[in-house]
Amino acid sequence: MIKVSIVSLVLVVLVSAVAQAAVVNNLKDLNKCFTGDWSFEKVKTGNTETITWIDPVDTAARCAIEGIKLASKNKKLALEVGNVIGTNFNWNDALGAYVIAVGANKKLCANENVIYSINSALGLKEGKAVEAAKKLGFVTCWPAVKPGLLKEFEGSSTSGYYYDNACPLLSKLKALDAEQTKKCQPQKE
Numbered sequence: 001m002i003k004v005s006i007v008s009l010v011l012v013v014l015v016s017a018v019a020q021a022a023v024v025n026n027l028k029d030l031n032k033c034f035t036g037d038w039s040f041e042k043v044k045t046g047n048t049e050t051i052t053w054i055d056p057v058d059t060a061a062r063c064a065i066e067g068i069k070l071a072s073k074n075k076k077l078a079l080e081v082g083n084v085i086g087t088n089f090n091w092n093d094a095l096g097a098y099v100i101a102v103g104a105n106k107k108l109c110a111n112e113n114v115i116y117s118i119n120s121a122l123g124l125k126e127g128k129a130v131e132a133a134k135k136l137g138f139v140t141c142w143p144a145v146k147p148g149l150l151k152e153f154e155g156s157s158t159s160g161y162y163y164d165n166a167c168p169l170l171s172k173l174k175a176l177d178a179e180q181t182k183k184c185q186p187q188k189e
Contacts, residue, residue, distance in 0.1 A: 078100040
């Protein structure tokens with residue numbers, strides 16, 4: 001007789017439910033992945049029914065990863081994939097799809113969601129999204145995104161990460177006037 005612990009069974013259920021939630025072959029699947037009710041998984045064994053809670057954030061992150069894989073396979077869908085990820089999860093994770101989209105069509109640099117995603121990621125402390133935003137915003141898509149980045153710069157708090165990430169690059173590109181440059185100076189307490 002094989003003994004299976006409840007913890008093992010719950011882990012198997014959790015992993016299989018998350019995997020089921022993230023089968024993405026097209027935009028319809030991606031939307032379903034984000035909008036499906038994956039928060040609970042029921043498993044019936046004999047007369048016993050086990051209900052396991054699945055953290056929706058984990059499922060949404062998995063959906064975003066699957067969306068990026070879809071965008072990699074079909075670059076024509078990359079912009080739409082980014083929009084689905086941004087709308088249903090967060091705009092920082094949408095950036096990966098937008099990098100693919102812009103790589104296939106530079107005209108997409110001026111897309112408002114691409115610019116929004118860049119600005120969103122620049123507001124993070126650190127990580128791959130910040131580095132991707134810096135490259136996409138200040139190298140690949142500059143000057144198409146310049147107005148959108150400067151608008152966000154004007155509206156951001158001087159104590160946020162946005163300034164930490166954007167100031168050195170905006171200064172290097174000589175995109176700031178004298179008043180804006182003052183905002184980049186360290187704040188005195």
